Amino acid sequence: MAAIPHIRNFSIIAHIDHGKSTLADRLIEACHGLEAREMTAQVLDSMDIEKERGITIKAQTVRLNYTARDGQQYILNLMDTPGHVDFSYEVSRSLAACEGSILLVDASQGVEAQTLANAYLAIEAGHEIVPVLNKIDLPASDPDKAKAQIEEVIGLDASNAVLISAKTGENIPEVLEALVARLPAPQGDATASLAALLVDSWYDPYLGVVVLVRIKDGIAKKGLKIRMMAAGSSHVIETVGVFTPKLKNTDQLGPGEIGFFTAGIKEVAETHVGDTITDDRRPVAVPLPGFKPSIPVVFCGLFPIDAADFPRLRESLARLRLNDSSFHFEAETSAALGFGFRCGFLGLLHLEIIQERLSREFDLELIATAPSVVYRLFMTNGEMKELHNPADMPEENYIEHMEEPWIRATIMVPDQYLGSVLKLCEDRRGEQTNLSHTGARAVVEYALPLNEVVFDFYDRLKSISSGYASFDYELTGYKENDLVKMNILINAEPVDALSTIVYRKTAESRGRALCERLKELIPRQMFIIAIQAAIGGRIVARETISAMRKDVLAKCYGGDVSRKRKLLDKQKKGKKKMRQFGKVDIPQEAFIAALKMGDS
Amino acid sequence: MQTHSANSSQVVSPTASAARELAIYVHWPFCLAKCPYCDFNSHVRERIEQDRWRAAYAREIKRGAEGVPGGVVTSIFFGGGTPSLMEGATVATVLDGIAASFTIAPDIEITLEANPTSVEAARFRDYRAAGVNRLSLGMQALDDAALKFLGREHSADQARAALATGRAVFPRVSFDLIYARPGQDVAAWRRELAEALAFGTEHLSLYQLTIEEGTRFHERASQGALTVPDDDLQADLYEVTGELCNAAGLQAYEVSNYARAGSECRHNLTYWRSGEWIGLGPGAHGRLQDGHARIATRAIRSPEQWLAAVEGFGSGAEPDERVDPEAALRERALMGLRLSEGIAAAEFVRTTGRTIDEAFGNALPALVEDGFLVWDGSAVRATPRGRLVLNRVLAALLD
Ligand SMILES: Nc1nc2c(ncn2[C@@H]2O[C@H](COP(=O)(O)OP(=O)(O)OP(=O)(O)O)[C@@H](O)[C@H]2O)c(=O)[nH]1
Ligand SMILES: C[S@@+](CC[C@H](N)C(=O)[O-])C[C@H]1O[C@@H](n2cnc3c(N)ncnc32)[C@H](O)[C@@H]1O
Ligand code: SF4
Ligand SMILES: [Mg+2]
Numbered sequence: 001m002a003a004i005p006h007i008r009n010f011s012i013i014a015h016i017d018h019g020k021s022t023l024a025d026r027l028i029e030a031c032h033g034l035e036a037r038e039m040t041a042q043v044l045d046s047m048d049i050e051k052e053r054g055i056t057i058k059a060q061t062v063r064l065n066y067t068a069r070d071g072q073q074y075i076l077n078l079m080d081t082p083g084h085v086d087f088s089y090e091v092s093r094s095l096a097a098c099e100g101s102i103l104l105v106d107a108s109q110g111v112e113a114q115t116l117a118n119a120y121l122a123i124e125a126g127h128e129i130v131p132v133l134n135k136i137d138l139p140a141s142d143p144d145k146a147k148a149q150i151e152e153v154i155g156l157d158a159s160n161a162v163l164i165s166a167k168t169g170e171n172i173p174e175v176l177e178a179l180v181a182r183l184p185a186p187q188g189d190a191t192a193s194l195a196a197l198l199v200d201s202w203y204d205p206y207l208g209v210v211v212l213v214r215i216k217d218g219i220a221k222k223g224l225k226i227r228m229m230a231a232g233s234s235h236v237i238e239t240v241g242v243f244t245p246k247l248k249n250t251d252q253l254g255p256g257e258i259g260f261f262t263a264g265i266k267e268v269a270e271t272h273v274g275d276t277i278t279d280d281r282r283p284v285a286v287p288l289p290g291f292k293p294s295i296p297v298v299f300c301g302l303f304p305i306d307a308a309d310f311p312r313l314r315e316s317l318a319r320l321r322l323n324d325s326s327f328h329f330e331a332e333t334s335a336a337l338g339f340g341f342r343c344g345f346l347g348l349l350h351l352e353i354i355q356e357r358l359s360r361e362f363d364l365e366l367i368a369t370a371p372s373v374v375y376r377l378f379m380t381n382g383e384m385k386e387l388h389n390p391a392d393m394p395e396e397n398y399i400e401h402m403e404e405p406w407i408r409a410t411i412m413v414p415d416q417y418l419g420s421v422l423k424l425c426e427d428r429r430g431e432q433t434n435l436s437h438t439g440a441r442a443v444v445e446y447a448l449p450l451n452e453v454v455f456d457f458y459d460r461l462k463s464i465s466s467g468y469a470s471f472d473y474e475l476t477g478y479k480e481n482d483l484v485k486m487n488i489l490i491n492a493e494p495v496d497a498l499s500t501i502v503y504r505k506t507a508e509s510r511g512r513a514l515c516e517r518l519k520e521l522i523p524r525q526m527f528i529i530a531i532q533a534a535i536g537g538r539i540v541a542r543e544t545i546s547a548m549r550k551d552v553l554a555k556c557y558g559g560d561v562s563r564k565r566k567l568l569d570k571q572k573k574g575k576k577k578m579r580q581f582g583k584v585d586i587p588q589e590a591f592i593a594a595l596k597m598g599d600s
Numbered sequence: 601m602q603t604h605s606a607n608s609s610q611v612v613s614p615t616a617s618a619a620r621e622l623a624i625y626v627h628w629p630f631c632l633a634k635c636p637y638c639d640f641n642s643h644v645r646e647r648i649e650q651d652r653w654r655a656a657y658a659r660e661i662k663r664g665a666e667g668v669p670g671g672v673v674t675s676i677f678f679g680g681g682t683p684s685l686m687e688g689a690t691v692a693t694v695l696d697g698i699a700a701s702f703t704i705a706p707d708i709e710i711t712l713e714a715n716p717t718s719v720e721a722a723r724f725r726d727y728r729a730a731g732v733n734r735l736s737l738g739m740q741a742l743d744d745a746a747l748k749f750l751g752r753e754h755s756a757d758q759a760r761a762a763l764a765t766g767r768a769v770f771p772r773v774s775f776d777l778i779y780a781r782p783g784q785d786v787a788a789w790r791r792e793l794a795e796a797l798a799f800g801t802e803h804l805s806l807y808q809l810t811i812e813e814g815t816r817f818h819e820r821a822s823q824g825a826l827t828v829p830d831d832d833l834q835a836d837l838y839e840v841t842g843e844l845c846n847a848a849g850l851q852a853y854e855v856s857n858y859a860r861a862g863s864e865c866r867h868n869l870t871y872w873r874s875g876e877w878i879g880l881g882p883g884a885h886g887r888l889q890d891g892h893a894r895i896a897t898r899a900i901r902s903p904e905q906w907l908a909a910v911e912g913f914g915s916g917a918e919p920d921e922r923v924d925p926e927a928a929l930r931e932r933a934l935m936g937l938r939l940s941e942g943i944a945a946a947e948f949v950r951t952t953g954r955t956i957d958e959a960f961g962n963a964l965p966a967l968v969e970d971g972f973l974v975w976d977g978s979a980v981r982a983t984p985r986g987r988l989v990l991n992r993v994l995a996a997l998l999d
Binding site: 526527548549550552553554555557558559564565568571572 | 627679808831832835838855870877879883884885887931934988990995999
C-alpha cells in the first residue's frame with residue numbers, strides 16, 4: 001500500500017444553502033473544468049428540480065486538474081453534497097469515497113444544525129477537515145464569530161479557516177492550496193487485485209447503467225471481467241471514464257481515483273450502492289466496509305392514476321432506486337386505489353422529490369396516499385408486527401399495545417426565538433434533553449415522536465424563527481403510546497388511502513382539522529359530499545361540501561359546437577387527474593396536502 | 601325573396617315528405633364597436649364595401665348549394681356581428697341568391713339579428729321587404745347604467761323604441777337580455793325581467809353573463825376588477841327567470857331560450873337537434889350528414905381573407921372535416937340535452953346507427969337514478985336540476 005501523492009479526494013459539506021454548489025462552480029472555473037460560456041450558476045445541480053428549487057438533491061463528482069503553487073500537477077476529485085437533512089445519506093456515501101472534507105460555513109449565518117451533523121459524519125469517517133468560511137462579501141458576515149462557533153460547538157480548530165466568497169471568487173486559490181497542503185493523499189496498491197467501492201449508479205438512455213466507483217486497490221479498465229460481490233454477478237467492463245464535469249473516457253482508473261464504468265449491466269437490481277467491485281478471476285477476500293443501509297422513516301403509497309401504468313411505475317421506481325438507494329418500495333394493493341407500491345423515504349422532502357421525479361422523468365401521473373411513520377404493533381398473541389400502512393391496522397382488540405418511533409432533535413436558534421421554538425417542541429410532545437448557549441445562540445436537544453416532526457415541523461420551525469432556526473434529527477428508538485386508527489369516510493364510504501394513525505387524546509381535533517382541509521381541497525360536485533372522520537365506529541368530525549348548483553353554458557349555437565365539444569374534452573382530461581371514490585372525485589393533492597396541516 | 605309569392609318557382613309543396621331539411625346561417629362579421637364581453641367573430645371597420653360583400657355571399661351560396669342537392673331550406677338566420685349594419689339590398693341579394701339555388705320551404709323562418717340603435721331600426725322595413733320575417737333584437741338590458749357597463753352603443757329608450765318598430769314591422773320578434781351581471785341581485789333582475797315580459801313578445805333569449813377568454817371583461821376579471829355572481833346566486837337568478845317566464849306563458853325550451861308554444865326559434869332548434877345546416881360568411885360553421893357520418897364545414901375566419909379567397913379562388917371554405925363518431929356523439933349530447941324535449945331516440949338511431957343505450961352505456965342509468973336525466977324510451981332529457989349542471993352531467997355521461 002502506497003500513497004498516491006498527486007490525488008486529493010474531498011467532499012464539500014455544509015448546512016443547506018451555505019454555498020457548496022456555488023463553491024464547486026468556482027473550483028471548476030479555477031481549474032478550467034468548463035469554459036466560461038459553459039458555466040451556469042450551480043452547474044452541478046443538473047436536474048430541473050434542483051435548479052427550480054435551488055437545492056442540491058444528488059451528490060455530484062467532478063475530477064479537476066490543478067497545478068499547485070509548488071509546480072506539481074494534482075488531480076482533485078470534488079464531491080458536492082446536498083445540505084438538506086432528508087438527503088444526508090448522499091453525504092455519507094460521498095464521505096466514504098474521500099479522505100477529506102471542506103466544511104463550508106456561511107459566515108453570515110454561522111454553524112447550523114446540518115453543519116454540526118455533517119461535520120460529525122466527516123469526523124466519524126476519519127476525514128481531515130478544512131474549514132472554509134463563505135459569503136464574506138455579505139455585510140452581515142462575521143467570520144470571527146463563525147470561527148468561534150466552529151471551535152465551541154463542533155470542537156474543530158478554525159484558526160486557519162479559509163475566508164472566501166464563492167460568489168465573487170475571493171480567495172478561491174487559497175482553498176485549492178489548502179486542499180493540496182492539508183488533505184492526505186489516498187493510499188492504494190495498483191498491483192493488488194481490484195477493490196472498488198460502488199458509490200452511485202444511474203440509468204443513462206445512451207450508455208445504459210452507469211456505475212460510479214472509488215478505486216481502493218487495483219486497476220479498472222476496458223475488458224476486465226469484474227464481479228459485484230454482494231450482487232454476485234459478473235460483467236466485462238466496456239468503458240471507463242471520469243466527469244470533468246463533462247463525461248470523458250479514459251484508459252483506466254487506478255487507486256485513489258473516482259470515476260465511472262459501464263459493463264452492459266441490464267438489470268437495475270444488480271447494482272447495490274456500497275457494494276464492492278472486484279476482479280472476477282482474482283477476487284479480494286474481504287469486501288470493503290460499504291455503507292450503513294439507510295432506514296426510511298416515512299412511508300406512503302404511490303398508485304398510478306391510470307391502472308394500465310402499473311408496470312411502467314414498477315420499472316420507473318426500479319430506475320430511480322438505482323439512482324437513489326435511500327428509497328424503498330414494495331407492491332401493495334388498496335381497495336380504493338388498486339395496484340400500487342408502498343414506498344419508504346428519508347423524509348417528506350424526499351417523498352416530494354421522488355414523486356416529482358416520477359412524474360417528470362417518467363411522465364407518470366400518480367396518487368400519493370397519506371404519509372405514515374412505521375409503528376410497532378404488539379399483538380395479544382405475543383407477536384410484534386411493523387405497521388407501514390395505516391390501512392393494514394388490525395382490529396383494536398387484537399392489539400395489546402402500540403409503539404411509535406422517537407427521535408433526538410438538535411435545534412440551533414438565535415436566543416430571541418428560543419421561546420417559540422421551545423413552545424413548538426412542547427406542543428409536539430417533546431421532552432427537552434439538553435440546552436446550551438454559544439454567544440447569542442442556543443443549541444437545544446429534544447426527544448420527540450417522529451410522527452410529530454415528519455410532516456410540517458421543519459416548515460413551522462422556519463416560520464416561527466424567521467428562517468433562523470436549523471434542525472437535524474436522528475432516530476433513537478420506539479416508545480409506547482396510546483394510538484388509534486382514524487378513518488376518513490367520503491359519503492359514508494371509508495377511503496383506505498386517507499386513513500392515519502393518531503394519538504387518542506388529540507384524535508378529535510386532528511379529525512376536525514383533516515375534514516376541514518379536505519373540504520378545501522375537494523372541489524364541489526354534482527352531489528352533496530359528506531366528509532367524516534371516524535375512530536372505530538364513532539364519528540369524531542364531519543364537514544359537508546354543498547353540491548355545485550349551476551354549471552352550464554349560457555350560450556351554445558351552431559358556430560360553437562366544435563369549440564364547446566373541445567371544452568368538454570378538456571374537462572374530461574382534468575377529471576382524469578382525480579380519483580373516484582363512489583361518485584366523488586378526489587384530486588391527488590388531497591392525499592398528501594391533507595396531512596401537511598398546521599398545528600393540530 | 602318573397603316566400604309566399606308565385607315568382608319563386610322552387611317552392612315545394614308542404615306535403616312533400618322526407619325532404620332533406622336545411623338551415624342556412626349567414627354571418628355578417630362587422631359591428632359599430634366591440635362589446636367588452638363579446639368573443640364572437642366580429643370586427644370594427646371604418647368602411648365596408650357592401651357590393652363586394654354581396655357578390656361574395658352570392659358566390660358562396662352557389663357553391664354551398666352544390667354540396668347538398670335536393671335540400672329544402674327551412675330557416676335562414678342572419679347573425680353576427682351586427683347584421684343590422686347590412687344594407688337592405690345586401691340582405692335582399694343573399695335571400696334571392698338562396699331562393700335561386702335552393703328549394704325553399706313555404707313556411708321558411710328568416711331571422712335577422714339587429715342592434716337597437718335608431719340608425720339600424722330605420723332599416724327594418726327594407727329587411728322585411730327583402731323577406732325577413734323574424735327579428736332578434738339585442739336589447740341586452742333595460743337600464744342605461746347596465747348598457748353602459750356592457751359597452752353598448754344604444755340607450756334603454758332606444759331599445760324600447762326599436763322593439764316597438766320591430767314589432768310593427770315583423771310578424772315575429774324576440775329579444776336578448778344579458779343578466780347575472782356584476783352586482784345584480786335577484787330583486788333587481790325580477791324588476792328588469794318583469795318589464796321585459798310586459799312587452800309581450802312570444803320569444804326571449806335570456807343569457808347569464810359569461811366571461812369569455814380574450815375579451816376585455818376577461819382581462820378585468822383576471823385582475824379581480826370584475827366579479828360575476830357565484831354559482832349559488834346564478835342558480836337563484838336562473839330559477840327566478842324560469843318562474844317569471846312560466847307565469848307569463850313562456851317555456852324554457854332551451855337552457856337560455858323561452859317561448860310560447862309554437863314560437864320557438866326553428867333555426868336554432870336545428871342546431872340543438874343536430875340537424876343539417878350550411879354556414880355562409882367569415883368563420884361560419886356548418887354540419888352536414890353523410891349516412892351515419894357527420895361532416896363539419898368551416899369558412900375562413902378573417903373577414904378580409906375570406907373575401908379575398910372568395911373573390912380570388914371562388915371559395916372561402918377551410919377543408920371539411922369528418923367528425924369522429926365519438927366526437928359527433930358528444931356534440932349530439934351537448935346540444936340535445938340543452939333542449940327541454942331532449943334527444944329523440946328515433947332520430948338518434950336514424951342519424952347515428954346506434955341506440956341511445958348502446959351509445960351512453962352504464963353512465964345513463966346512473967344519471968337517471970340520481971335524478972339528473974330522464975330516459976323513457978322515446979327521448980333522453982335533462983331534468984331541471986340536471987340542466988342546471990349540464991356540464992357535469994355531460995362529463996359523467998360521456999366518460
Ligand atoms: N452573497 C453570497 N451569496 C452566496 C455565496 N455563495 C453562495 N451564495 C448564494 O447562496 C445560495 C445558496 O447557494 P448554493 O451554492 O446553492 O448552496 P448549497 O450549499 O449548494 O445548497 P444545498 O445544495 O441546497 O444544500 C445561492 O443563492 C447562492 O447564490 C457567497 O459567497 N456570497
Ligand atoms: C351573436 S351575439 C350578437 C348579436 C348582436 N350583435 C348584439 O350584440 O345584439 C348574440 C347574443 O349573445 C349574447 N351574448 C354575447 N356574448 C355574451 C356573453 N359573454 N355572455 C352572455 N351573453 C352573451 C348577447 O345577448 C347577444 O345578443
Ligand atoms: S355583442 Fe354584438 S354588437 Fe357587441 S361586439 Fe359582439 S356581435 Fe358586436
Ligand atoms: Mg448545492
